Amino acid sequence: LALLGTIEPTELIDPTVGAERLLYRLFHEHGVRVFRSVPVDYQCSCSREKIHGILQGFSAEEIKDSTEEGGIHVACEFCSTQYDFDPAEFVVE
Structure with missing residues (x-):
């Protein structure tokens, strides 16, 4: 949480700061792996x-x-x- 608290609001909306770059900046000492994105659907599985x-x-x-x-x-x-x-x-x- 301490590391996440260092993110500036502008970094979250800046198109030049990609997810990989932001994750690396925050967690490079712990190792970073970014998986392929998966589309999210608005779909309920209730029945x-x-x-x-x-x-x-x-x-x-x-x-x-x-x-x-x-x-x-x-x-x-x-x-x-x-x-x-x-x-x-x-x-x-």
Whole structure:
């Protein structure tokens, strides 16, 4: 953190200061390796099946505690998809 604190805000936006150069300046004594960049996609991996699988691992008490207005409602914090489940699907007998 001490080394990162030495970065000037202008270095972060200066097109002549590439990532490799900045990393070398900060960490050359520790060795620097820069890997190929990977494109980042705005893509969520949530699904009804995944959420259902997680809920199946809940105890009967946790299912009861998770039930509101007669259902279990799960919202993905990444993509905002709402999943609604019937608590009866998870009753352990």
